[in-house]
Amino acid sequence: MEPLCVVPARRALVLVIADKADVLHENGHRFRSERLDLRAPSVVRLRRYVRTPYRHRAALSRRGVFIRDEHTCQYCGRSAENVDHVLPRSRGGAHEWENVVASCRRCNSRKKDRTPEEAGMALSRAPFAPRPTFWLLVAVGGVQPDWDDYLRDALSTS
Ligand SMILES: [Zn+2]
Structure with a gap:
């Protein structure tokens, strides 16, 4: 299994009702209507294997750089507000993960x-491109506890 994407619980439920996905975790919430009372899924697994040829690299974003660098200046360790190009753009530095760091x-x-x-000035560590599924974390800004097991590989930075 690999994490594919984050969808609203309602959409996940539609996949389950259509027999396209199985529930692995529920989040304790319920969807209630006059005729239905359904528990909201938190993690579902698609029944059919889906190839994911897209996004071999996580898209570079300011927000992503701050998350990767833990909002910490990579030169001095203080709180970071800027994104710095290690090799400046004016000197041909690329706008890519390996050339940008959070800085104060x-x-x-x-x-x-x-x-x-x-x-x-010394960098505390060399900037790197996060794993492809890192965008999941960027997209949702945080992770529910019951997602941890499924995202461990995706979120590790080594
Ligand atoms: Zn600094």
Whole structure:
């Protein structure tokens, strides 16, 4: 199994009712109508295997960089507000995961259009592209406890 996407519970329930998915976890909520009383699923597994040829790389976003770097300046460890291009864009640096880090305003303005070496600043770790399913975390901003087992690989950063 691999995580595919996050959908509203109502949509997951429709898949279950249509026999297209099985419930692995419920979240304790219920959908009630006059004739139906259904427990809301929290994790469902599709019955048919779905190929996911898309998104070999998580899309780069400002929010994603902050989550990957834990909102911490990668130069000094303070709270980060900026995204810094390690090799500045003005010098051909790419706008990609491996060349962007979260940084605080101070470090960002101190570094200017220089490389970390030129500025005498050290990165706490080399920036990296997160695993493809990292976007799940970015999309929902957080993870329900009963998703942990299914997302462990997706969310690890090593
Ligand atoms: Zn800093």
